[in-house]
Each structure stands twice: as structure tokens, then as C-alpha cells.
Amino acid sequence: xxVREEPGPFGTVGRPLLEVRDLATHFFTRAGVVKAVDxxxxxxxxxxxxxxxxxxxxxxSVMGYSLLGLVDPPGRIVAGSIGFEGRELTTLAPEELxxxxxxxxxxxxxxxxATLNPVLSVGTQMLLAARAHERxxxxxxxALCLETLAKVGIPDPVSRFKAFPHQLSGGMRQRxxxxxxxxxxxxxxxxxxxTTALDVSVQAQIxxxxxxxxxxxxxxxxxxxxxxxxxxxxxxxxxxxxxxKVVEAGxxxxxxxxxxxxYTKGLLxxxxxxxxxxxxxxxxxxxxxxxxxxxxxxxxxxxxHAASPACDVAPLPETDGGRIVRCHHPRGLAA
Amino acid sequence: MLxxxxxxxxxxALVMLAMxxxxxxxxxxxxNPIDVIISPDATQDVRAQAIARYGLxxxxxxxxxxxxGNLLRGDLGRSFLFGMPVLDxxxxxxxxxxxxxxxxxxxxxxxxxxxGIYSGYRPESPISKAIMAVSILGFSVPxxxxxxxxxxxxxxxxxxxxxxxxxxxxxLFGIQWSFLTLEGWTYLALPALNLSLFKFAMMVRLARAGTxxxxxxxxxxxxxxxxxxxxxILRRHVLKLxxxxxxTVFGLEFGSTLAFAVVTETIFSWPxxxxxxxxxxxxxDRPVMVAYLVLVAALFVTxxxxxxxxxxxxxxxxxxxxxx
Amino acid sequence: MSHPSLDAPVPAAGIESAALGTAVPxxxxxxxSAAVTPVRAAWREFKxxxxxxxxxxxxxxxxxxxxxxxxxxxxxxxxxGSLSLMDARRPPGYVGSExxxxxxxxxxxxxxxxxxxxxxxxxxxxMGLMAGLVxxxxxxxxxxxxxxxxxxxxxxxxRVVDLQLSFPAILLALVLVALxxxxxxxxxxxxxxxxxxxxxxxxYGAASAERRKDYVExxxxxxxxxxxxxxxxxxxxxxxxxxxxxTVQIANSISLEATLSxxxxxxPVTEPSLGMLIANGFQYMMSxxxxxxxxxxxxxIVLIVAINLVGDQVRDxxxxxxxx
Numbered sequence: 010x011x012v013r014e015e016p017g018p019f020g021t022v023g024r025p026l027l028e029v030r031d032l033a034t035h036f037f038t039r040a041g042v043v044k045a046v047d048x049x050x051x052x053x054x055x056x057x058x059x060x061x062x063x064x065x066x067x068x069x070s071v072m073g074y075s076l077l078g079l080v081d082p083p084g085r086i087v088a089g090s091i092g093f094e095g096r097e098l099t100t101l102a103p104e105e106l107x108x109x110x111x112x113x114x115x116x117x118x119x120x121x122x123a124t125l126n127p128v129l130s131v132g133t134q135m136l137l138a139a140r141a142h143e144r145x146x147x148x149x150x151x152a153l154c155l156e157t158l159a160k161v162g163i164p165d166p167v168s169r170f171k172a173f174p175h176q177l178s179g180g181m182r183q184r185x186x187x188x189x190x191x192x193x194x195x196x197x198x199x200x201x202x203x204t205t206a207l208d209v210s211v212q213a214q215i216x217x218x219x220x221x222x223x224x225x226x227x228x229x230x231x232x233x234x235x236x237x238x239x240x241x242x243x244x245x246x247x248x249x250x251x252x253x254k255v256v257e258a259g260x261x262x263x264x265x266x267x268x269x270x271x272y273t274k275g276l277l278x279x280x281x282x283x284x285x286x287x288x289x290x291x292x293x294x295x296x297x298x299x300x301x302x303x304x305x306x307x308x309x310x311x312x313x314h315a316a317s318p319a320c321d322v323a324p325l326p327e328t329d330g331g332r333i334v335r336c337h338h339p340r341g342l343a344a
Numbered sequence: 345m346l347x348x349x350x351x352x353x354x355x356x357a358l359v360m361l362a363m364x365x366x367x368x369x370x371x372x373x374x375x376n377p378i379d380v381i382i383s384p385d386a387t388q389d390v391r392a393q394a395i396a397r398y399g400l401x402x403x404x405x406x407x408x409x410x411x412x413g414n415l416l417r418g419d420l421g422r423s424f425l426f427g428m429p430v431l432d433x434x435x436x437x438x439x440x441x442x443x444x445x446x447x448x449x450x451x452x453x454x455x456x457x458x459x460g461i462y463s464g465y466r467p468e469s470p471i472s473k474a475i476m477a478v479s480i481l482g483f484s485v486p487x488x489x490x491x492x493x494x495x496x497x498x499x500x501x502x503x504x505x506x507x508x509x510x511x512x513x514x515x516l517f518g519i520q521w522s523f524l525t526l527e528g529w530t531y532l533a534l535p536a537l538n539l540s541l542f543k544f545a546m547m548v549r550l551a552r553a554g555t556x557x558x559x560x561x562x563x564x565x566x567x568x569x570x571x572x573x574x575x576x577i578l579r580r581h582v583l584k585l586x587x588x589x590x591x592t593v594f595g596l597e598f599g600s601t602l603a604f605a606v607v608t609e610t611i612f613s614w615p616x617x618x619x620x621x622x623x624x625x626x627x628x629d630r631p632v633m634v635a636y637l638v639l640v641a642a643l644f645v646t647x648x649x650x651x652x653x654x655x656x657x658x659x660x661x662x663x664x665x666x667x668x
Numbered sequence: 669m670s671h672p673s674l675d676a677p678v679p680a681a682g683i684e685s686a687a688l689g690t691a692v693p694x695x696x697x698x699x700x701s702a703a704v705t706p707v708r709a710a711w712r713e714f715k716x717x718x719x720x721x722x723x724x725x726x727x728x729x730x731x732x733x734x735x736x737x738x739x740x741x742x743x744x745x746x747x748x749g750s751l752s753l754m755d756a757r758r759p760p761g762y763v764g765s766e767x768x769x770x771x772x773x774x775x776x777x778x779x780x781x782x783x784x785x786x787x788x789x790x791x792x793x794x795m796g797l798m799a800g801l802v803x804x805x806x807x808x809x810x811x812x813x814x815x816x817x818x819x820x821x822x823x824x825x826x827r828v829v830d831l832q833l834s835f836p837a838i839l840l841a842l843v844l845v846a847l848x849x850x851x852x853x854x855x856x857x858x859x860x861x862x863x864x865x866x867x868x869x870x871x872y873g874a875a876s877a878e879r880r881k882d883y884v885e886x887x888x889x890x891x892x893x894x895x896x897x898x899x900x901x902x903x904x905x906x907x908x909x910x911x912x913x914x915t916v917q918i919a920n921s922i923s924l925e926a927t928l929s930x931x932x933x934x935x936p937v938t939e940p941s942l943g944m945l946i947a948n949g950f951q952y953m954m955s956x957x958x959x960x961x962x963x964x965x966x967x968x969i970v971l972i973v974a975i976n977l978v979g980d981q982v983r984d985x986x987x988x989x990x991x992x
Contacts, residue, residue, distance in 0.1 A: 079565055111571030124566035127661055128584050137580055138570035173660040189570060359831075484976040486923045488930045489965050492946065496953055496962075507954070600836040607838070607927055611950075622931060625842060637843065644835065 025052035026196055026229050027076075032089035034068075034075045043300045045071040045084065047253035050326075053197065053229050058220070060244030060261065061233040062276070066297045068253040069233045073199045077116060078106050094196065112142045115190035119202040121182035125174040131185055132170035138189045157188045162218055180211035187219065197229045204239065216243055237276050241265055249273050252298055252308035259332035269332065269339040271313045307337070315340075352652055356645045363641035364412060367634060415638065421631030423624075430635040434617060439519045440510055441609070441616030445601040447523065447536045452543035453594055460551025461586070465578060467556060475548060482545030487604075491538045491611040498534060505534050508613035535612040539605060543597050550593055554586045588658050595651035599644050713985055720981030726974040730967075734789040741783035746939055757952065760959055773959040776948055779940075781959065785967045788942040791935065792971065795852075796922035799859035803921075804914055806860065807867025812906065814868075815875035829868045837862035841924055845933045855934060859921050870913045874906040915979035919972050926968055942968045 030050050036043040045068045053059050063069040074080045076091055078098065091098040094113065098106065110116075118124045126134060135154040158166035161184040174182055183203060190198055200219070204212040220243055223230045234240055240247060240261070247264050249257040249272065257270040268274045275293035277283065284290055295312035298304065304311060310320040315338040326335045414421075421430050463472040499507035511531035513520035522528030558564060559582070567577050606618035613619070617636070624632035715721055738744070760773040760781075772781035814825040832840070844858035879902065928934040929943025937944070942964045949960030 074565075077569055079568055081560060081565075107571050107573060109571075110569055116566070116569040118562060118566055118569075120562065123562035126563045126567075126581050126585065128588070128659055129581070130660075133580075137567075137572060137576065141571040141573070141576070175661045186566070192570075480973065480976060480980065484919060484923070484973045485969050486927050486930075486972070488927055488943075489946070489969060492950065492953070492961060492965065496958065500954055500956075600839075604836045604838055606842065607931065610931060621842070625845075626932065633843070640839065 026055045026057075026094065027053040028090075028092035029076070030090045030092070032072065032075060032091065033087050034071050034080055034084055035087045036084035038083055041301045043084075044253050044303070045300060046075060048089070049250070049253070049255050050089075051248055051255065051258060053231060055196070056223075056227045056229055057246065058223060058230045058232065058244045060240030060247045061231060061250060062235065062237055062240055062247060063250035064235055064297050066252075066300060067250040068300075069235075069250050070201050072250070073116065073201050073231065073233050076199060077110055077114060079116075108142065111138060111190075111195070112193040113195050114197045114199065115193070115195040117183075117186050117190050117198065117200045117203045120206045121179070121186045122174070122206075124186055125182055127174055130171055130173050131177070135170070135185070135189055135192070139192050142193060153192065154188075157191055158185070160191065160222070161185075161188045162214075163188070179207050180215065183207060183211075183215060184218075187215075187222075191222070191226075191228075194226065195228065197231065198223065199231045199233070201233045202235070203232075205234070205236070212239070219243075237265075238280055238282065249276070252303060253300065254308070254335060255326065255333065256309065256335045257333065263332060267341050269334040269341055270309075270336050271315050271338070271340065272309050274340060348656065349653070352649045356649045359645050360642060363645070364415060364638060365408065367637050367641070421635065423629055423632050430631050433632065434620065434635060434639060437615060437617045437620050439521060440614060441602055441605055441618060443521055443523050444532065444535055444539065444608070444614060444616060445598060445605055447532060448539035449543055449594060449598045449601055451536065452540040452547050452597075453590065456544040456547030457551045457586075457590060460548040461555045461578060461582065463548065464552040464555025465559060465574070467552070476552070479545040479548045482541045482548075487538060487542060488607045488611055490541055491535075491608055494534050494538055495611070505530055507534075508611075510615055535608050535614050538608045538612070539601060543601065546593065546597070547590070550589060551586060554589060555582055558582050558585055588655065591654055591658060592651050595647050595654070599647040602640075602643060710985060714981060717981050720977055723974040723977035723981075726970065727978060730789060730971050730974070731793060733786055734793055737783070737786040737790055741780070741786050743780045743783045744787075746787065757957055757960070759957075772963045775945060775960045776952065781945075781963055784940060784945055785942070785964050788940060788945055788964060789967060789971065791939065791941040792922045792925060792968065795856065795859065795925045795941075796918045798856050799863065799921040799925075800914055800918040802856065803860045803864040803917060804867050804910065807864040807869075808871040808906070808910060810864070811868040811871025811873075812875045812902070815872050815879055816902075825868070826872060829865045829872070832865040833869060837920070837924060838927060841928060842931075842933065845928060850933065850936060852935065855925065855928070858928075859924055862924065863917050863920060866913050866917055867910065870909050871906055874909050875902050878902045878905045912979065912983045915975060915982055919975040919979065922968075922975070923972055 029052070032046055032049045033044070034046040036045055047068070049068075049072055051059070061069045061072070071080065071084070075086050076098070078086075078101075080086065086099055089099070093109070096105075098109070101109075125131070129137075132151075132154065135158075136150060139150045139154055155166045155170060158169060163169050163181060163184050169177065169181070169185075174185070177185070183206075187203070203219075204215050207215065216239055219230070222228070232240060232243055244261050246259065247257075247261050248255055249264075249270065251272050257264065257268065257273045264273065265277065268277055272293070275291075278291045279293065281290060293312055298308055298311070306321040306323050307313070307316070310316040313320070317338065319337045322337075324335050324337045326333050327339075419429070419431070423430050423433055426433055459475050463475045466472055495507045498505045509531065511522045511528035512525045513522045513528060514524040515521075516524060523532060555578075563581060563585075564577055567581055568574075572580075602617070604618075605614075605616060606622055608614065609616045609618035610622055620632065621636050623629070624636070714724075733740070756774060756776055756778040758770060758774045760771060763770070770780050770782070772785065775781055775784060810825055810829070814822045814829075840862045841858040844861055845854060848854040848857065883901070925934060925941065926943035926946070929941045930947045932944075932947065934943055935941050940948070945964040946961045946968070949957070949962075949964070952958075952960050
């Protein structure tokens, strides 16, 4: 089930970089089993920017963690496969997985204030990350770090190198985190809401810079966010998640122009910039379901205006010319 | 940085002033102050003389200033029991307690912290659970009981170690220390062990709680995502983050051990400051009691200031530095 | 300057790491699920931990035995007339002059150890509960007043509390007993003074966290009456962490009282508490008559450890951060 059928920006059509099939990650808590990720499948190709959109509780972050095996107990991957550069990540030995983390797949988190250790200097943390993998031991490491800091747009890298995280602004800190992710020139970067915690102006800057960075280096990127607006300018393709499942996927432009799933439509409609002034913002009625207590059938049905008795049965994903939708009554198609 | 130090010192001085006033009021309000200076079995004449000489017929605030003045000059009165100036008495006993307290707290930290970190790293392992079980015992069981058991086991049944008093000493910096002699260590072993068990339990729990929380946090997740091994993470990230509260506890515990060694010193007949205060309380040697209180207060204030300084050294966020 | 606080039942300074989190066990919001009351749910969760359940039963058993002591013991150890020196220092199993077996032996005054232990447990539990309760009331009131009133009152109260938290409890208790003399009320006063600070700090932390919440601000804006807010809203949220501290402090009071008695500063000789029994037997340990100290000691340990185990479980339950 590949999202892309036409050649991508680098002309790749064939084997995807990342192949996720029926991934399921469940949390076994006191209160019950939380199915955070429940059967997710998608591909990422070399150089592609894939936007993953969903509200909190949709499972998007957990999915990101699952790819790198960073899910903390009581959660764990219970089913599915993750194919990366020809290897199966779910069955890899810990040492081999560690070799991939940071080197082939890197991750950037939401809040750099929390991800950077406050008691270690920026330089120390970069050196640690740089030296984590065999190949980069030696003298040139420091030069590499400084070079990468410059690449992400940090002025005067030498003095920033010696500084501590709290001495930098929020935007700078996140740039440091991105620099750390870029150190080993990974093939894929997973960015989990990297701009959510930043000021709007800085947000725009960073989005722009990252777009340029990945385009220049040919790195693939998964941009996880709840904000459709950010993703629209950045991603080649979009994946919409709800209650642990993919409900819609396809090229960005197509989805923005003609969303098929009622949820996607609802998300688009509630973006302020798309609405005239002075009118109440349309909202999706109801709230996200508790993942402990999912209804039978389509999880979105209770909030969906197009729901019908047919929705008591969980819909299966249907492919149609590069787009996927999981709905009994997709918009714009005969239902 | 200098401003910071001066500020802390000023605060410390203020607290000392308040403490001295408190002690003064306590003695004045609770007992007959004359009993602090003169033994209760002195004759009427001697009492009258003392009252006049020490100005006890003067108004309170004047007396307080006399008290303060004496304090600053180092005159803390004379002990009823020993007849010597209290300051000399306390100073002569201090080294014994110092070495005991230092060894106990050091041992507790050096053993307890690594065990606690391991326990926080692998909370479900059987070793971990065993460590926690021992730590609960270390907490709950009163120190004097552990001392009893230690004596019973090592001194009475096994006969390996002596049951009390301090070993031979050697001099360093003009003071006699018993840890400088090999035999001195056999005498130090049991009381130090006794004192350290409680601190050990505390360090283990502190390290474990801290490690667990850090391991579940974002910093560690990010570090893992960069491919760092768990070993490196524990050594470079967790240890550094945990060192701040541990150092704080170390300082505070050292201070409280110096005072708390009372029980251990009694059981093991260790000639330190703790035994001094117990004997003083039992024989109502009030000058010693008052002086002890003031000195302990001074000690705590000093340690607090030192801990603050070390804190600032370890946590770059607390250093008065300019934001970039 | 505030020190980091330890999120564990520790009778030491309120310390916690700035790098780690909040000062007191975080309070869960006051919610009631439709079908099961929070008390029932808490009890159900408690039962799952077998060790804690076992500990709780032990505690109840001990309390029952202690309460029933006057009826089930063959001898009243306080009645000096009923003691016979002929029976002194006899080993366990000895049949005494009164014709009954001394299951645990006798002490130096001829007291049947089993009876003495049960009566001693009475005192321990009494003291622990009284000190705990009084400390709870005083500390909670102080803490909540500080949180509610804010401003100068808050600073003053909390500074004093902080200062006291860094002082070792035993030292404070020692000094107070020395100054106030011996007796039940004085002892309780000393115990309370040494421990109210923990209650105060916990209550303050929970209350001020709650006070800052929007709904309290809103309620205060409307003249609904302060006490109503306090009782209906703040109190339910302050209660869980207080329960945790209370269990720990009761265990600590028992331990502290035993220590003081051991040092000879507790209750009068005629009403021997466990600590005094142990102290009396100390000198006989060397000559092999271990039972005089050991059995009272074991009784004491079992009581304290059991209470601490219960307290541990209660604390884990009320800490939402550990909820999986």
C-alpha cells in the first residue's frame, strides 16, 4: 500500500525507505489496555516529507516513538512490522537498534527545554551524541558539531557551544536539538511537534529552515503535528490519524483541496485562516474518545454528521489513486 | 558571584542572631538563668555574688547583649561537671564526632547512591527489590536497636570487633584522629556502620526515586534517540542530574549526623560531642547545654550556606550569569 | 532558599531536587466516580499488595493485643508489689514463683517479659498516636493558615517550619525533655514539637497548590465565606498526602519515644516502655542474657516496620506520578 504512485522529487518510485505495516502499540495499564496505535500502515520514500496530523490522543506521537523502539513500559509494540533500509526493526537486537538511532533515523522532540539536559553544556551534549556511534570518534568531532550548529542557523556557534541550555532562547534550543539530529546525516528525521512550544514567528522560521535543510540533503522527514496549517506548507503528503488509526492519507494538495474523511474536513474547516471574520468557527462536536473505551465500529462515528447504521462496523481502508480513506461515507465519492 | 556569597553570609548572620535570641529567651523564660551559670547546690552567698557579677539584676535586653558579647568572645561559660570552659570542652570532643560522622555519611553515600541508581534503572529486578527491602529496614528500625544487634553479633558472639570506646589516635594538623591508626578503624567500624545505615537507606531511596523519574523523562528519551547506550546515559546524564539533590542531602545529613550521633555515641561509649550532651542533660550541666545548642545552630547555618554554594556550582541555572 | 524535597517517607529535612519535581506527594484532584467511592477504590488497590495487607493485619493484631493487655497478661508489670526478685533474669520458659511460665523470660526486676512487652506496646502505641494526632492538628492548621492567608504570615510560618525541618528531631526532643522534665505530657509535647513541621509543610504544599487553582480564586471573589471553601474544597485535597505523612510520623514518634526512653529521658522508671526495657537489658547482653533486650526490641521493630510498610503502600497509591 504505497502512498506515492508518481515519481517523487528525487525520481524514486521503487522500494520505500520506511515501510510500516499494521503497526500496533498498546499500553497495558491498571485501568485496561490502551490501544494507542492500532493497525497503522504507510510508507516513507527517500527525500519525502510526510506530515502526520492528529489531535492529542490520536496516537501520532506514540507511533513516532514506536518506530525507534522508544516506547516506555507499560507500553510495547504488539503487532506489525517496520521495514527500514531492508531490515525489520521490530525484531532487531537492542545493540543493532541503538546503532540505527541517531545515525540512520533521528528524532526531534517538542520541548527542547525538556529534551536538553539543563546541567550539561550544549557542546557536551552534542559531543555525546556525536560520539555515540563508532564512526565519528576522533578529533574532527568538535569541528563537525560547530559546522552543524552553523548549518541550523545559530550565530556564533563557538560561544553557543560552551553555553548552557537555559542561556539560549527557546528557538535556539530547538535548533540545537535539530543540529544534534542532523549530526550523523540520517536518512530519516522524525519530528514530533517541534515547533508547538515556540513563538509563532520563530515557528515559521524553523519550519522554513527545516524544509530547506531536508531538501538540500535529501533527508526524508516525518513531521508529526496537530496543526494542519504547518503541515500544509511543508509536507509532500499527509497522513491523518484518529484514535490510533489512519483515517485518511494522500498528497497534501489533494487532501487540502478535497478532503474525503469527515474528520479531515472538520479539521480543515476549523482552521481560522480559512474562515471569514466575525463568524463563529465551525467545530467538530463532541470530544476525542478515551482510548480505553473505544466504541465498536468507526471511532469517529459519535461525532460524525454523516454517520449511519453502517458505521457500526469498523470501516476498512480503501485505496484510490494515491489516496487512502477509511470511511463508509467518504465525501466526494459515491458512498 | 561575590555578591551572591555576601548575600548568603548576611542572611546566615541574621539567622544566627535570631537563633541566639531564641536560645537566650528559652533559657531565660524556662529556667532560672542563674542556674545556667552557677550549680544549683551553691550557697546563697555565692549566688548573690554571681547575680551581681553577671548582671542578672539588670534588664533583659541588657543581659542579652552581655550574652551576645560573651558569645562572640568565645566565652560560653564553665561546665559544672568538668569545671573547664565549655568551648574547650566541646572542641576537645569534636574531632571524635567529626570523624565518625564523616565516615558514616561518606560510606552511606558511596554505597547507597550506586545501589539506588541501579534500583531506579531496573526497578523490577529481584536485586532491586532486595535493596529496597533492606532500605525499609534501615529506615524503620531505630538506630539504638541496630547498635545493640551489631554489638551482640560482632562483639559478643563473634568477638571480631570491640564493643565500645575509641581506638588509638595519631595527630594531624594538631588534632588527634583515630582513623589514622589501623587499630583505630576496628573501633570505628561498628559505630560508623550503625550511624550510616539510616543515611544509607535515605540515599538509596533518594537515588532510586530520582533515577526512576529521570529515566522516564524527555531528556533520557532524547538521549536514547541519539543512540546513546544506557550505560552512557546513566553515567553522563542521570548521575549529573542526581548529584544536585544528593549533595544537598549529604550536607544536611552530615550536619544532622553530627548532632544525631548522640544515640550511637552512648551505646558505643564513643567520647564525642553527642555523649557529652547526654551526660550534660542527665546531670543538668546547663552551660554545656546552652553552648551546645548555639553551636549546633551555628553549624546548621554554616552547612546551609555551604550547600547553597555547592548547589550553585553544580546547577548552572543557579549561577548568576548573563543570559545569552 | 528552599531545599529540594524528598518524595519518600523520610524523617529528615524537607528536601527535594529542583531537577525532579514537586515538594509533596502530588494531590490527585478530588473526583468521585459514579459507582465506586474513592475510599472503596483505594481499599481495593491497597488489598492488591499482599505485603502491605499483611503489615496492616500485624498492626491491628498488635493493637488488639496491647489493648487487651490488662486482661490477658499473667502479671501487671507496673505493680511493684507483685514482682519478686527471685524471678529476676530468668531465661524463657522458666516457671516462676507465682506458678506460671514466663514464656519470654524475666527482666532484672523480676518482671515477666511478655507482660512487660505488652504493656510497653500500649505505651508506644499511645504515645505514637497522641503525638501523631496532635502534631497533625497543629501542623495542618499552621500549614493551611499559611497557605490561605499568604503574605507576611505565610513567610514567617514557613521559614520557621523550614528551619525546624532541617533540625534533627532527636536533638529537639532531647532538649525539650531536658528543659521540661519527665512525664507523659512533656514527652508528647517534645514529640509533637519535633514533628509538627512535617505536617505543616505537607498541608501547606497541598493547600497552596489547591488555593492557586482557578475555582478557589473564583469562589473567593464571591463572598461565599472562607471557611466553607476551606472545608469543602481544600481539605479533601489536602487529606491524602496528610494521611501518608501521618502514618510515617506515627512510626517515627514510636521510634523517637523508644530512643528517648532508651537514653533514660522518657517516661518514669515505674512505667517501663519498650525503650527502657531494652536499655535495662543492655548490660546483660554481654553475659549472654540476651532475651531481656532482644524480645522487647523485636516487638518494637515489628510494630514500626509494619506501620512503615503500610505507609509505603499508602504513599505509592496516592502518588499519581507512579500510576501506570
